[in-house]
Amino acid sequence: MKIKYNLLKEEKHTNARLGTIETNYGTYETPMFMPVGTQATVKTLSPEEVKACKPGIILANTYHLWLRPGEDVVDHAGGLHKFMNWDGPILTDSGGFQVFSLAKPKDITEEGVYFKNIYNGDRLLLTPEKSIEIQNKLDSDIAMSFDECVGFPHTREYIEESVERTLRWAARGKKVFNNERQSLFGIVQGAEFEDLRKHCVEELVKMDFDGYSIGGTAVGEPKEMQYEQVEYSCKYLPKDKVRYLMGVGDPIDIIENVIRGVDIFDCVSPTRLARHGHFMTMHGKFNIKNAKYKEDFTTLDDECDCYACKNYTKAYIRHLIRADETFGQRLLSIHNIRFLIRLTEDLREAIKNDNILEYRDEFIKKYYGK
RNA sequence: GCGCCGUUGGUGAAGUGGUUAACACGCUAGUUUGUGGCACUAGUAUGCAUGAGUUCGAUUCUCAUACGACGCC
Numbered sequence: 089m090k091i092k093y094n095l096l097k098e099e100k101h102t103n104a105r106l107g108t109i110e111t112n113y114g115t116y117e118t119p120m121f122m123p124v125g126t127q128a129t130v131k132t133l134s135p136e137e138v139k140a141c142k143p144g145i146i147l148a149n150t151y152h153l154w155l156r157p158g159e160d161v162v163d164h165a166g167g168l169h170k171f172m173n174w175d176g177p178i179l180t181d182s183g184g185f186q187v188f189s190l191a192k193p194k195d196i197t198e199e200g201v202y203f204k205n206i207y208n209g210d211r212l213l214l215t216p217e218k219s220i221e222i223q224n225k226l227d228s229d230i231a232m233s234f235d236e237c238v239g240f241p242h243t244r245e246y247i248e249e250s251v252e253r254t255l256r257w258a259a260r261g262k263k264v265f266n267n268e269r270q271s272l273f274g275i276v277q278g279a280e281f282e283d284l285r286k287h288c289v290e291e292l293v294k295m296d297f298d299g300y301s302i303g304g305t306a307v308g309e310p311k312e313m314q315y316e317q318v319e320y321s322c323k324y325l326p327k328d329k330v331r332y333l334m335g336v337g338d339p340i341d342i343i344e345n346v347i348r349g350v351d352i353f354d355c356v357s358p359t360r361l362a363r364h365g366h367f368m369t370m371h372g373k374f375n376i377k378n379a380k381y382k383e384d385f386t387t388l389d390d391e392c393d394c395y396a397c398k399n400y401t402k403a404y405i406r407h408l409i410r411a412d413e414t415f416g417q418r419l420l421s422i423h424n425i426r427f428l429i430r431l432t433e434d435l436r437e438a439i440k441n442d443n444i445l446e447y448r449d450e451f452i453k454k455y456y457g458k
Numbered sequence: 459g460c461g462c463c464g465u466u467g468g469u470g471a472a473g474u475g476g477u478u479a480a481c482a483c484g485c486u487a488g489u490u491u492g493u494g495g496c497a498c499u500a501g502u503a504u505g506c507a508u509g510a511g512u513u514c515g516a517u518u519c520u521c522a523u524a525c526g527a528c529g530c531c
Contacts, residue, residue, distance in 0.1 A: 126493050147492075185492040206494045237492075275492090306491040314491095334492035341491075356493045363495060379486070412496060 090298050091177075091230060091271045093118075093330040093351070100442035103322060103349035104435070109144070109330055111177040111229050112269060113169075116144030118330065118351035119435050121342065121428045122179065124359065127152050128162070128172040130425075131359050132418045135174050140395060141426040145230070146176065147354045150222050151183035151214070155205055159225040167227030179354075182219045182232035182261075184275065185335065188239050188307060196236060198253065216257040217264045224267040231265070232301060233258040235275040237334075240309040247279045255291050262295055271298035273332065276321045279304055280313050285320040299330040302350070306335045315344050322349035339368065339431055339455065343448045346435050353432075358424030363417045365409045368427045370454050376420065381406045394426035395419070 092110040099105070107118045123130050123138060126149040130138045138146065153162060165171035168178055187201050195202040200215030216234040223231035235254045238247060254277045265272050274292035278284030292300060302321045305314045318333060325331055330351045336342065337355020345353070361368070365377045369389040376388075384402040396405065396419035408416025438447040 122492095124493065126495090131493080131495055149493080152493085179492095181492045183492095186494095188492090190494075232492080235492095301492080303492070308491095332492090337491055353491095355491050356495095357491055360490060360493065360495075360497095364490070364497070366490085375487080377487090409496095414496080417496075 089269065091330070093299065093328065095327055097439060099347075099439045099444050102347045102444055104346050104439045104444050105327075105349060105351060106436055106439040107330070107351060109351075111145070113175060113177045113229065116177070117436055118144075119342075119346045119432045119439075120144045120352050121337070121425075121432045122147045122352060122354040123425045124354055124356045125172075125174075126356075127156070128168060130421070131363065132414055132421050133359075133425075135172070137395070137418065137422055138174075138425070139176070141422060141429055143425070143429055144177065145179050145352070146174065147179050147181060148172075148226070148228065149183075150180050150219055150226065150232075151186045151203075153180075153226060154183070154214075154222050155207060155212075159222040163225040163227070169227070177229040179230040179332075180223045180226055180228040180232065181334075182223065182234040182275075183214050184232065184235040184237050184303065186214075187235075188237035198256075200234075201236075216261040220261040220265050220272075224265065224270065227267065228270065230271045230273060230299070231267075232273050233261045233275050233297075235277060235303055237303050237307065238277065238279060239307045240279075240313075242279060244279075244281060244284075247277070247281060247284055251277050251284050251288050255288065258292060258297075259295060262297070273297055273299045273301045275301040275303040275334070276325070277304045278317075278320070280309070280317055280320075282316075282320040285317065286324045289321060289324040293326060297329070299332060300325050301332040301334050303334050305333065306341075306355075311341070311344075314341065315348060318345050318348045318350060325349075337428060339428065340452060342428065342431060343435065343444075343451060346432075346439075347444060347448065353428075355428075358428055359421045362420030362424050365416075365420070366424075367420050368424055370451065371457065372455050376402060376406045376409055376416075388420075388423050389427070392423060392426060392430070394423050396423040 094108045097106040108115050122145045123143050124147045128148050162171050191201050200213050203212050205212050219234035234257050236250050238250050258274050274297035276288050278288045305317050332352040333345050333350040336353050337357045367388050381402045387397045405416050405419050438444040
């Protein structure tokens with residue numbers, strides 16, 4: 089089935105939305121945070137451990153699975169869910185972000201984007217049609233259009249050109265899309281230019297996607313500009329479709345962008361920060377490797393209900409991380425993912441109570457207070 | 459006891475008669491936003507066993523002392 093978004097309530101003082109999203113694998117509340125499982129695994133965690141963090145959807149990556157093990161292997165396994173033993177909804181990114189992170193300007197053509205295979209150096213062409221074909225085979229619940237994610241800084245001239253190309257790519261992908269169980273999202277680009285964002289939204293809506301993503305943010309631009317880009321996109325997006333802000337996961341950014349009307353977020357930060365020894369709490373982001381935790385026998389976060397916080401001390405986790413033990417990375421990953429999901433639970437409650445601005449102000453005070 | 463070699467930071471060590479003593483690990487702190495998973499950045503010996511001498515100048519050359527490895531009685 090196609091996903092279905094139900095708008096339940098709009099917060100009284102802001103554009104924040106409370107909703108549900110119906111999927112092949114159940115109905116989940118929004119705002120939502122999606123953990124990232126690039127290579128069909130949330131790094132260091134088992135599906136059971138991810139599940140215990142109470143996520144809705146998780147994310148996997150077309151580019152990486154295309155290169156390894158290949159979409160046919162996943163297809164023959166019976167699809168991504170069976171392959172990775174995940175019985176919840178999955179969203180696949182299209183490879184658009186890899187245009188930003190891996191490709192050089194000269195590699196971007198009208199037909200598609202040339203990449204160097206990171207594993208063996210082969211020159212590969214990823215096109216909008218190919219990206220959709222791969223995602224159809226992966227059989228995720230939600231597929232993304234293949235877009236160009238442009239970094240910062242950039243010129244208006246280039247963004248104008250890029251938005252048109254992204255729109256043509258969206259149309260090409262939609263034309264070959266062929267999976268009844270799967271939904272397809274369009275991606276709004278246009279950088280910090282309101283008229284270009286508006287134009288992009290209008291053209292995508294004409295194509296009638298199952299949901300809309302906001303792209304081209306969290307690529308090095310100032311925070312205020314990110315929030316503007318989200319405003320310029322949400323302002324024109326239809327209310328009856330879900331909105332996914334790609335790649336944003338800083339706690340403050342999640343709050344600010346929920347306030348501006350975003351429903352879904354994803355970010356590698358909780359797992360990457362964890363692998364590098366950092367953990368988040370309401371009182372800020374901390375480095376477990378710091379000497380001050382050497383004999384700190386308290387838990388990471390006394391407000392947290394995760395497995396790590398229920399069973400282990402900072403001193404022990406510090407020891408594991410410093411000893412390069414993967415169990416330490418697992419414990420911090422579990423904690424950080426659960427932290428961001430708890431944040432979305434709080435935000436849903438704040439929308440119900442029409443006090444999200446108070447929640448934001450109090451959170452910022454605590455988070456930067458340290 | 460004699461001979462010979464050695465002694466550089468928390469560790470393993472490189473090195474030179476003349477500005478800031480290489481590098482690695484460790485340690486201290488920071489960064490990380492649709493992930494090229496165990497990364498990156500910065501700091502970390504005012505001092506080269508101790509004492510004396512040669513020299514304009516010594517961690518580097520000489521002598522003595524201490525400590526250590528090896529060989530011989």
